[in-house]
Structures are given as structure tokens and as C-alpha cells.
Amino acid sequence: MPYKLYSPTQSARAWKGLVAAKYAGVEVETTPEFKMGVDNKTPEFLAKNPLGKVPVLETDEGSIFESSAIARHFARISGTPLLGSTEYEEALVNQWVDFAASEIDLPAGVWLYPILGYIEFNAEATNLAKGDIRRVLQILNDHLATRTFLVGERLSLADIVVGTSLVYLFKHVLDAGFRKPFAHVVRWFNTLVNQQNFLDVIGEVTLTTKMAAATPKEGAPVEEKKEKPKKEKKPAEPKPEKKEKAKPKKEEEEEEESFNDPEPPKGSNPLDQLPPTSFVLDEWKRQYSNNDGAVSIKWFFDNVDKEGYSVWFCDYLYNEEQTQLFKTCNLVGGFLQRLDKLRKYGFGSVIIFEHEEPKYFEISGAWLFRGQDVPAEMTFCDDYILYKWTKADFNSEADKKLITEYFNWEGDFNGRKFAQLKVFKKTFSTQFSCCFRKN
Numbered sequence: 001m002p003y004k005l006y007s008p009t010q011s012a013r014a015w016k017g018l019v020a021a022k023y024a025g026v027e028v029e030t031t032p033e034f035k036m037g038v039d040n041k042t043p044e045f046l047a048k049n050p051l052g053k054v055p056v057l058e059t060d061e062g063s064i065f066e067s068s069a070i071a072r073h074f075a076r077i078s079g080t081p082l083l084g085s086t087e088y089e090e091a092l093v094n095q096w097v098d099f100a101a102s103e104i105d106l107p108a109g110v111w112l113y114p115i116l117g118y119i120e121f122n123a124e125a126t127n128l129a130k131g132d133i134r135r136v137l138q139i140l141n142d143h144l145a146t147r148t149f150l151v152g153e154r155l156s157l158a159d160i161v162v163g164t165s166l167v168y169l170f171k172h173v174l175d176a177g178f179r180k181p182f183a184h185v186v187r188w189f190n191t192l193v194n195q196q197n198f199l200d201v202i203g204e205v206t207l208t209t210k211m212a213a214a215t216p217k218e219g220a221p222v223e224e225k226k227e228k229p230k231k232e233k234k235p236a237e238p239k240p241e242k243k244e245k246a247k248p249k250k251e252e253e254e255e256e257e258s259f260n261d262p263e264p265p266k267g268s269n270p271l272d273q274l275p276p277t278s279f280v281l282d283e284w285k286r287q288y289s290n291n292d293g294a295v296s297i298k299w300f301f302d303n304v305d306k307e308g309y310s311v312w313f314c315d316y317l318y319n320e321e322q323t324q325l326f327k328t329c330n331l332v333g334g335f336l337q338r339l340d341k342l343r344k345y346g347f348g349s350v351i352i353f354e355h356e357e358p359k360y361f362e363i364s365g366a367w368l369f370r371g372q373d374v375p376a377e378m379t380f381c382d383d384y385i386l387y388k389w390t391k392a393d394f395n396s397e398a399d400k401k402l403i404t405e406y407f408n409w410e411g412d413f414n415g416r417k418f419a420q421l422k423v424f425k426k427t428f429s430t431q432f433s434c435c436f437r438k439n
Contacts, residue, residue, distance in 0.1 A: 007055035022197035024078030096158035114214035277308030293408035316363035366406035
């Protein structure tokens with residue numbers, strides 16, 4: 001009997017096994033009319049998978065459920081090294097298969113399902129998912145920088161599973177701006193989806209030009225806001241009526257705030273839970289504003305808590321595109337304006353350098369952050385992925401010199417010509433439109 005796969009054919013989970021079967025040269029009967037919520041609830045289907053989930057593969061020996069298990073089954077019987085050429089390579093293939101399930105499929109679902117109408121939109125969850133996908137793509141991009149495929153010198157099950165897990169992301173939300181820093185991933189992904197075995201299963205994949213967004217559902221919450229006041233006007237006694245009006249109004253405002261501006265509860269920020277520090281960020285900002293560079297820099301290095309704070313250098317990835325100074329200033333200014341939630345936890349000095357031949361402007365900066373990592377207040381900003389981030393070493397004289405130059409606005413800057421700077425410190429970003437390097 002031929003293999004039969006029970007699943008909607010446009011399921012990314014089904015694609016794992018179907019593409020693997022193509023490479024294995026195995027015929028698989030599909031069920032394109034399979035209806036979720038109906039066909040997966042029948043006694044016959046539940047006998048194959050009591051969880052009622054798809055895909056399920058029917059074989060001569062019995063049924064197999066779980067998409068990765070089905071894909072591994074086809075890879076194992078293929079007679080080709082889809083699982084790697086050595087035991088070590090097989091372990092690496094399994095590593096990436098598990099990586100796709102835990103690190104890609106989960107955040108991809110959180111981001112995509114509201115867009116596709118499967119679940120309600122939650123702004124905070126979506127922002128977290130975007131950050132997770134950025135980190136995943138960075139890991140893949142670093143790995144693929146010197147490789148054509150994920151494992152070994154030829155395509156393996158690792159490429160099939162990770163690649164199919166990314167298809168809907170590339171089709172719906174990974175627009176040109178989002179995917180720009182991940183050129184190696186894009187190159188690898190395009191190589192995969194243009195192979196005939198992928199085309200036969202998935203069809204042609206067009207990378208999105210515009211990031212899709214979920215439309216918040218209308219209905220019940222809006223109706224409740226309209227109906228509640230009408231019901232509460234019925235009581236004749238004024239005092240109870242006022243109390244009842246005040247309570248729902250507060251609830252409605254809280255609901256609206258949590259939906260439109262997903263601010264974490266006060267004190268819930270992980271940075272607020274770090275061990276106490278002797279270094280007061282606001283005091284550093286006052287020292288910086290009220291003293292000349294030499295005095296404030298000395299105060300900084302005398303008082304900075306190296307366990308409670310870290311300094312990071314940022315370097316813009318696409319400097320050659322910045323050929324006009326005013327546009328470069330606007331780019332940096334927009335970046336800083338989007339960092340309102342970072343004010344309590346960070347300080348930064350971003351400098352624009354001028355290059356003569358060829359003519360372009362370079363953006364680079366130094367940031368002081370609470371904690372030892374770049375905080376979520378920065379990583380959730382869309383501009384974050386446009387920069388390379390390097391942690392400074394307080395014990396390195398070269399790094400201390402560079403921190404001093406960035407914070408003090410003068411020095412040799414490793415041979416670069418100072419043009420302008422912007423400072424992110426208190427309730428606004430201060431721009432010095434004509435602050436040239438001192439000679």
C-alpha cells in the first residue's frame with residue numbers, strides 16, 4: 001500500500017515530510033480536502049493519532065504522527081545521506097530539526113496566527129515573537145556565512161525542515177527591511193525553494209514586499225463598552241450609579257491600555273530585578289550635562305559599576321548607502337526617538353563620521369546599559385537589527401579609549417573624521433548639528 005498523509009496540503013508541518021519524500025523518491029498520497037475541526041475528530045482519525053493533530057502518515061506497519069518523526073522516517077529510508085554521512089553529521093541534522101521545532105515554529109506561530117485569523121492579536125506577544133525570530137535569523141546567518149547548507153556539503157533533512165519552517169514567515173512578514181541584515185539566510189532559502197522538489201510540494205515562493213499585520217478583532221469588547229453604560233444608568237440612586245459607572249470605566253481604560261500599549265506591570269522589568277548597584281544612572285547624566293568632558297569621563301570610570309552596567313558599541317551595517325548628511329542625521333534621530341522606554345536604563349552617544357572617497361557617512365556609537373546584555377528596550381526597536389553590536393571590555397585600554405572618545409566627542413576615533421553627533425540621555429535626544437571634532 002502507498003504512503004498516505006492526512007493533513008491539509010498547505011500545512012508547513014506537512015511540507016517537512018512531503019519534501020523529504022520527494023528527495024527520497026517515495027510516492028505519498030495526500031488529502032487536499034482534509035478539513036481541520038471535522039476530519040481530525042472522526043473515530044477513524046483518532047485511532048491513528050489520539051491527539052487529533054496533523055500530519056499523520058499511514059504506512060503498511062501502522063501510523064506515524066509528529067511532523068519531524070515523519071520527515072525523519074522518509075530521510076532514513078531514502079538511501080541518500082539526508083541524515084548526514086557520519087554519525088556526527090546525523091547528530092547535527094537532528095540538532096537543526098529540533099531547533100526548528102523549538103526556536104522557529106513556536107514564535108512563528110505567535111506572530112503569524114493572528115495575521116491568518118487563527119488566534120486573537122496580542123501586541124506584547126507579537127513583539128516578543130519578532131525578537132525571537134530576529135535572534136533565530138542571526139544564528140542561522142552566522143552559521144551560513146561560510147556554508148552552502150546547514151550540515152555538510154549537500155542538502156540534508158536539516159535544510160528541508162528549517163527551510164519549510166521559514167516559508168510562511170518569508171511570504172508574509174519578513175519584508176526587505178527585516179531580512180536585509182540576513183543576506184546569507186536569504187541566499188540559502190532561495191536556493192532551497194527554487195529546487196524542483198520544493199517547487200513540487202510548496203509551489204513558487206515569493207518573498208513579501210510588505211510586512212503583513214494582524215487586524216485586531218472588533219465586536220464583543222467594543223459592544224461591551226457601548227452597552228455597559230446604558231445598563232448602569234438604570235439604578236435610581238445616584239451614589240450606586242456613580243460607583244458602577246466609575247468601575248467599568250476604569251476596567252475599560254485598563255483593557256484599552258493593555259491592548260494598545262502593552263506596558264509590563266510596574267516592577268516586572270527584568271532589569272529592575274537585578275542586584276542593587278551603587279552606580280546611579282541619573283547622577284551620571286547630571287555629571288555629563290554639567291561638567292566638561294575630562295571631569296565627567298573621570299567621574300564615569302571612577303564610579304561605574306562594572307557588574308551592574310555594560311557598554312556596547314554599535315556600528316551601522318549599511319553606511320555606504322548614507323551619502324547625504326542631513327538624511328543620515330534624520331536616520332539617527334528617528335532611531336533615538338523610538339527608544340523612549342530605554343531612558344530609565346540607558347545612555348548613548350551616536351556619532352556620524354565623514355568619509356571622503358568614496359563619499360559616505362558612517363554611523364557608530366557607544367551605549368551604557370543596565371545589566372550585561374543589550375536590553376529588550378533596545379532589541380525590540382526595529383532599528384536594532386540594522387546595527388552590529390559589540391560589547392566593550394572595561395579592562396581593555398583600547399575599549400576605554402574608545403568609550404572616552406565617544407562620550408567626550410573628541411579624539412582620533414581610529415582615524416575617522418568627526419562630522420556630527422546625537423546624544424540619548426534624558427527626556428529627549430540632544431542633537432548637535434554643527435559639532436565638529438576639535439583639533
